[in-house]
Each structure stands twice: as structure tokens, then as C-alpha cells.
Amino acid sequence: MEPAGLERPILAVDVVVFSVSRGRLRVLLHRRGQDPFSGAPALPGVAVQVDETLEDAARRALAVKAGWPPDAPEDLYVEQLATFDGLYRDPRGRTVSVAYLGLSPARSAPVRKLFWELADGLGRGSLPFDHDRILETALARLRGKLRYTNIAGQFLPEAFRIDELQKVYEAVLHRSLNRTNFRNKLLKLGLIEQVRALSEAVGKKGGRPPHLYAFAREEVEAADRDFL
Amino acid sequence: MEPAGLERPILAVDVVVFSVSRGRLRVLLHRRGQDPFSGAPALPGVAVQVDETLEDAARRALAVKAGWPPDAPEDLYVEQLATFDGLYRDPRGRTVSVAYLGLSPARSAPVRKLFWELADGLGRGSLPFDHDRILETALARLRGKLRYTNIAGQFLPEAFRIDELQKVYEAVLHRSLNRTNFRNKLLKLGLIEQVRALSEAVGKKGGRPPHLYAFAREEVEAADRDFL
DNA sequence: GCAAAAGTGTTGTGACTACACCCATGG
DNA sequence: CCATGGGTGTAGTCACAACACTTTTGC
Numbered sequence: 001m002e003p004a005g006l007e008r009p010i011l012a013v014d015v016v017v018f019s020v021s022r023g024r025l026r027v028l029l030h031r032r033g034q035d036p037f038s039g040a041p042a043l044p045g046v047a048v049q050v051d052e053t054l055e056d057a058a059r060r061a062l063a064v065k066a067g068w069p070p071d072a073p074e075d076l077y078v079e080q081l082a083t084f085d086g087l088y089r090d091p092r093g094r095t096v097s098v099a100y101l102g103l104s105p106a107r108s109a110p111v112r113k114l115f116w117e118l119a120d121g122l123g124r125g126s127l128p129f130d131h132d133r134i135l136e137t138a139l140a141r142l143r144g145k146l147r148y149t150n151i152a153g154q155f156l157p158e159a160f161r162i163d164e165l166q167k168v169y170e171a172v173l174h175r176s177l178n179r180t181n182f183r184n185k186l187l188k189l190g191l192i193e194q195v196r197a198l199s200e201a202v203g204k205k206g207g208r209p210p211h212l213y214a215f216a217r218e219e220v221e222a223a224d225r226d227f228l
Numbered sequence: 229m230e231p232a233g234l235e236r237p238i239l240a241v242d243v244v245v246f247s248v249s250r251g252r253l254r255v256l257l258h259r260r261g262q263d264p265f266s267g268a269p270a271l272p273g274v275a276v277q278v279d280e281t282l283e284d285a286a287r288r289a290l291a292v293k294a295g296w297p298p299d300a301p302e303d304l305y306v307e308q309l310a311t312f313d314g315l316y317r318d319p320r321g322r323t324v325s326v327a328y329l330g331l332s333p334a335r336s337a338p339v340r341k342l343f344w345e346l347a348d349g350l351g352r353g354s355l356p357f358d359h360d361r362i363l364e365t366a367l368a369r370l371r372g373k374l375r376y377t378n379i380a381g382q383f384l385p386e387a388f389r390i391d392e393l394q395k396v397y398e399a400v401l402h403r404s405l406n407r408t409n410f411r412n413k414l415l416k417l418g419l420i421e422q423v424r425a426l427s428e429a430v431g432k433k434g435g436r437p438p439h440l441y442a443f444a445r446e447e448v449e450a451a452d453r454d455f456l
Numbered sequence: 457g458c459a460a461a462a463g464t465g466t467t468g469t470g471a472c473t474a475c476a477c478c479c480a481t482g483g
Numbered sequence: 484c485c486a487t488g489g490g491t492g493t494a495g496t497c498a499c500a501a502c503a504c505t506t507t508t509g510c
Binding site: 007008009010011047048049050051053054055080082083085093094096098146147169173177178181182185227228 | 235236237238239275276277278279281282283308310311313321322324326374375397401405406409410413455456
């Protein structure tokens with residue numbers, strides 16, 4: 001019934017990796033090496049091969065296209081975002097792209113260089129294909145999940161100070177939060193718990209030494225808020 | 229391993245259409261006509277063609293596989309759910325499937341026959357491929373969106389009584405809700421608004437005639453609840 | 457009048473906001 | 484001892500669950 005041959009859409013993946021450093025939300029982009037849009041910054045992406053999962057393809061895109069360290073992708077947090085269709089145009093033919101959302105803690109300098117500051121311009125007509133829309137969707141998902149999951153832990157080391165966590169939230173949501181209530185809310189929700197007092201006050205100029213906290217072990221989807 | 233030639237995954241769509249009738253949540257299934265799993269009930273799905281969008285493919289699957297009326301798919305609400313990978317095995321080779329979630333109001337008898345009651349067994353080892361997991365994901369999405377969007381309107385006609393709406397919520401969430409508070413909450417959220425008093429009391433045996441309500445026009449994503 | 461269903465009001469509880477205040481450290 | 488942050492307490496407001504009560508119909 002169906003026409004045989006190569007009359008099928010090409011399946012690809014694109015990856016949006018966010019990171020927070022120096023109080024700013026940043027996104028991983030690479031400069032395209034081939035046409036179309038050669039030289040333009042874009043989300044890393046590859047065509048999916050028959051013998052790899054979508055998530056594997058996403059990690060491969062980071063290594064092959066963006067120069068991510070070959071060992072590092074393994075422990076990077078990634079989740080599927082959505083599948084994009086229609087706007088895509090490519091000389092190779094019709095392409096459907098499964099987008100992935102990745103979150104990375106601040107890392108070594110060579111990796112940090114891959115990230116671009118998420119300024120107001122980015123994501124509004126500045127990226128090729130439909131990457132603007134993918135980026136927009138990724139940011140919306142990230143902001144949504146901050147509210148009711150422990151996903152922000154992916155931006156930080158195992159143990160962290162509450163003020164570090166608050167900076168992450170403020171960078172992602174792009175507005176300032178009340179210090180006291182931020183603290184109380186996350187603690188009462190059971191999202192984070194105190195680990196131990198900070199012994200090493202690294203390069204502080206004063207002030208009471210903070211405690212260290214960690215996100216609760218389980219992948220908290222924070223108790224589906226009841227509807228009535 | 230894989231036959232040479234088509235060294236790319238096959239792209240397919242599967243559709244989960246829910247409906248509520250007689251106080252029960254139901255899902256559209258069809259009996260497969262070909263191997264594998266010939267004769268077993270399954271979600272309707274087709275391979276995506278180069279010249280159609282994913283959503284078009286999803287609507288085509290309903291018409292071709294499930295016998296959905298050819299004119300009706302146009303106004304059926306559908307949204308993309310997620311893309312499934314890995315578990316899928318098919319003689320034609322590696323397949324990646326983009327799942328769609330559809331919501332249908334109660335309709336004519338021939339269409340109603342396509343729906344299966346969502347009993348406790350369904351979705352737990354009873355469907356072929358990874359359709360159990362797709363169904364589970366669809367239900368979770370539907371329940372989530374009930375809480376903060378006007379999506380439930382897709383199950384009902386333009387104007388409806390509040391008790392009808394409550395039955396929809398109860399069927400989907402699978403628990404009973406407090407009549408008074410259900411009413412107050414949806415009204416205060418601004419999700420629904422009164423249209424006019426009901427003139428025709430169709431076959432009622434008594435009681436005060438209800439008002440008619442409608443969902444607020446816009447696709448209310450109900451004001452992103454602020455985080456602090 | 458009485459049952460039945462729709463619609464309204466009331467009260468207690470708990471969450472969130474916006475503060476003021478106390479604590480522990482470096483210089 | 485004071486500047487600098489970390490940590491705790493509190494009062495007002497608002498949303499919400501539970502439930503009693505009133506309204507409007509059919510019979």
C-alpha cells in the first residue's frame with residue numbers, strides 16, 4: 001500500500017543543554033560546519049542511526065557536533081522535550097527532529113566555552129531552522145519543572161548552599177526571589193534537606209557560615225498537588 | 229544484523245483518543261488486521277509519509293485504522309504527547325513512534341463503538357508493542373492538564389451544565405469531588421463562565437433548573453502559578 | 457408539602473508574603 | 484563592634500475543604 005523505497009522522513013535529534021554560571025542562564029551552541037547556515041550558531045543535532053536509541057543519539061550529537069568531552073556525556077542529565085515537525089527544511093529532505101533537554105553543572109573551562117549567554121535576543125529569530133522554537137520550548141519546560149521537581153539539582157554539585165540554589169532559580173526564572181521564603185518553601189516541600197554545617201568557608205569576607213543542603217534522593221515529582 | 233538499504237529508523241505515529249461517556253473514561257482501540265499481534269486490540273498508528281505532517285498522520289491513522297468518520301477527524305482535538313523508542317520491535321525494522329493525545333466529545337453510536345472502557349486491566353500488559361506505556365503516559369498527561377487548563381471542554385459540547393463537567397473530572401481522575409467546592413474553584417479560577425439559564429429541562433424528574441456554562445474562550449493555561 | 461437538584465454562605469485550617477529580628481563569623 | 488550574610492519568628496491575607504443553608508423546580 002505504501003510506496004516502497006526512501007519515501008520516508010529523516011529522523012534527527014537536537015539537544016538543548018542549559019547551564020548556570022555567574023548568575024546567568026546559558027545554552028550550549030556550536031557553529032555549523034556545513035551548509036545550510038554554515039558558520040551560524042545552532043543547537044547540536046545528528047541524524048538518528050538504526051542501532052542507537054534517541055537518547056544515545058542526543059549524547060552523540062554533543063560529542064560529535066559540539067566538542068563535548070567524550071567521557072562526560074554519560075552522566076549528563078537529559079530528558080526528552082518534544083518532537084518538531086514542519087518548519088524544518090533541509091537539502092537531504094523532510095526531517096523530523098526529536099528535541100532533548102539537558103542540564104549541566106558548571107564545569108571545566110573548555111566546556112564552559114561552549115555555552116552562550118541566554119540574552120534577550122537569543123531565541124528570537126537568531127537561530128537557524130526551527131531552533132528558536134525548540135529553545136523557547138526547552139526554556140518553558142525548564143521553568144515549569146523548577147516549580148515542582150528537584151531538577152535544579154542538576155545544575156549544582158551534590159551538596160550546595162541555599163544561596164547558590166536561589167541564584168540558579170533566579171537565573172532561570174529571570175527574576176529575584178525573597179530569600180527567607182525561598183528557603184522555607186523548599187524545606188517545607190521536602191525538596192531539599194540539610195546535610196551538615198559548612199566547615200570550609202571558602203574565601204568569604206564575613207557573615208555566618210552557611211549549612212550545606214542536598215536534594216532529596218528520589219526523583220521527587222513533588223506530590224501531585226491535589227485537585228479538590 | 230539489519231538488512232542493508234534502509235539504514236534509518238522508521239517513523240510512525242500512534243494515537244490515544246479518550247472520551248467520557250456514561251461516567252466512564254474510555255479509549256479508542258482497534259483490532260489489528262495484520263501481524264504481528266493480528267486480532268489484538270491496539271492503538272491506531274501508521275507510518276509517517278514524506279508529504280504529511282505528524283498531526284496529519286495521526287488523524288489519518290484514525291480514519292485508516294480505526295474507521296473514524298473521514299470528515300470528523302478535522303475538528304478533533306489532538307496534541308503531541310511524546311516520542312517512544314527502544315521497546316518497539318517490528319518486522320519492518322527499528323521504529324520510532326510519535327504518540328498523540330486526542331480528546332473526543334461523546335458522539336454518534338457508530339463512533340461510540342470504537343471506544344473501550346478504561347478498566348483496571350487495560351494498560352497493564354494487555355496491549356501490544358509499548359502501547360501500555362503510551363496509554364499510561366497519555367492518561368498522566370490528561371490528568372495533569374485537567375488541573376490547570378480548560379482541556380476538559382474537549383469532552384463536552386459548547387455549553388454544558390456544571391454537573392456534567394464534574395462527571396468528566398471524576399471519570400478522568402477516578403475519584404469523587406465535592407460538588408460545592410468544584411463549582412467555586414472553577415468559577416474563581418475563571419476557567420468557566422455562565423452562559424445563560426437553562427430553558428429546556430430535558431427529562432428531569434425534579435430539582436431547580438441548572439445554568440449553562442462554557443469554558444472561557446482563550447486557551448487558558450491558567451496563569452502560571454507564581455513561584456514565590 | 458416534599459423530594460431533588462442547584463446555588464450560596466460560613467468557618468476553620470493551612471499556605472504564602474512581607475517583614476522584623478536574632479545568630480555567627482571576618483576584619 | 485560593626486558589616487555581612489545565614490537563620491528564625493510572626494501577622495495579615497488568601498485559598499480551600501467541609502458542611503449547613505437557601506432557592507427553585509416536578510410531582
